[in-house]
Each structure stands twice: as structure tokens, then as C-alpha cells.
Amino acid sequence: MPPFPPASPISASSHWVNSVQALMAALYDPLVTHVLLGVAGSPYLLNETMRLHRNLTLQAQFEGAVTLDAQGQQPLLYVGGAATVRLDGLDLVGGFTKGDGGCGVVAAGMLTLYRCQVRGNYARMGGGAFMVTHGMMHLEECTVRNNRASGRGGAFYLALAASTVTL
Numbered sequence: 399m400p401p402f403p404p405a406s407p408i409s410a411s412s413h414w415v416n417s418v419q420a421l422m423a424a425l426y427d428p429l430v431t432h433v434l435l436g437v438a439g440s441p442y443l444l445n446e447t448m449r450l451h452r453n454l455t456l457q458a459q460f461e462g463a464v465t466l467d468a469q470g471q472q473p474l475l476y477v478g479g480a481a482t483v484r485l486d487g488l489d490l491v492g493g494f495t496k497g498d499g500g501c502g503v504v505a506a507g508m509l510t511l512y513r514c515q516v517r518g519n520y521a522r523m524g525g526g527a528f529m530v531t532h533g534m535m536h537l538e539e540c541t542v543r544n545n546r547a548s549g550r551g552g553a554f555y556l557a558l559a560a561s562t563v564t565l
Contacts, residue, residue: 418442425450434459435488441465447472447502451479461487461513468492470520474501477533481507485514493519498555499529500545510536521547525555534562 412432413424416439424433425448432455435442444466458464466488468474474493477483490511493501500519502509509528514537516527526545528535535554545553554563 415439418444422446422448425454428452431455432457435464435466437463439464441467444468444474445471448475450475450477450483451481453482455484455486456488457485458487462489462515463487465489465491468494468501468519470494473499473503474519476503476505477507477509478505479507482510483507484510484512486512487514489515489517491515491518493527494521496522498524498547498550498557499527500525500547501527502529504528504530504533504535504561506532508534508536511538511540513539514541516540516542516553517544519545521555522549523547523555524550524557525553526551527553528563529555529557530561530563531557532560534564536564540565 413430414434415421416436424430434457436459469492473495490501500521519527524547526547542553
């Protein structure tokens with residue numbers, strides 16, 4: 399299966415990764431705005447939540463062939479500040495929290511998922527997949543399934559009226 403067109407042109411600010419260590423280093427490098435995740439590193443078994451506070455794109459080398467797995471230990475991601483974050487072609491699994499947002503929390507800013515699968519995430523409170531508060535989330539050509547919450551919203555929990563999710 400050929401890779402789909404990148405979200406933005408490949409440039410000097412793009413970075414290829416094939417390991418969790420390289421991924422985490424790229425996330426916190428202020429010069430990197432586009433991270434391309436190689437199939438060789440999949441599944442990427444995360445030991446910490448990816449905290450994203452700046453504009454960034456994470457893109458799979460091949461759509462559907464790269465998995466980010468929180469291993470049932472923590473949420474996969476947190477989007478905060480005025481960040482605009484885009485995830486392309488990724489499989490997001492294994493997020494867990496005792497609070498809200500099993501896969502992730504959009505506390506501010508904008509999160510776009512394009513051709514992603516969000517599955518097997520769990521929150522004890524609300525939003526088995528995502529909790530959105532003070533932010534916006536957009537999903538395009540995505541599959542969201544088998545996410546659970548003991549409280550509010552098996553997939554999504556909008557914590558405030560100002561929160562937006564578009565499908």
C-alpha cells in the first residue's frame with residue numbers, strides 16, 4: 399500500500415523516527431514540526447503521555463500500519479496551549495486514565511485526526527477515547543470503536559459547552 403500524501407511538504411523541519419525514544423525526542427525538539435513514523439518501529443509502546451503544546455503533525459509511513467500503544471498505563475496524548483496538532487493514518491490504542499479522556503485530552507488548541515483508528519481506550523470517568531475541554535477536535539475518515547468509560551461518554555466527553563468535535 400503506497401503512503402498517502404503528507405499533511406505538509408517534507409522539509410527540513412520533518413523528522414523520520416523508528417523507535418519510541420526517537421519519537422519522544424522529536425516531539426520535544428522545537429525545530430521539528432512534522433514527524434514521520436516508520437513501520438519498523440511499530441507498535442510504538444509508549445511509557446508516558448505525549449504532551450503536545452505546539453503545532454505538530456504526526457504521520458504514519460503507511461496508513462494503518464503504525465500503532466501508538468499506551469499499553470493500558472496512561473493516556474496517549476494531551477493537546478494544550480494554542481497548539482494545532484494533526485495525526486495522520488495512525489492506530490491509537492491502549493489509552494487508560496482514572497479520570498477523563500482515555501486516549502487523550504484536548505485541553506485547548508485543535509486536534510485533527512485523519513484516517514486514524516481509535517480503539518481499545520478506557521476512562522474511569524468520561525470520554526473513553528477523548529475528553530475535549532476548551533478545545534476543538536476534527537475527525538475525517540476515522541474509525542472510533544471499542545472505547546469505554548464508566549461515567550460519561552464511551553467515545554467522547556465534551557466537558558464545556560465551548561468544546562467542539564466535528565466528524
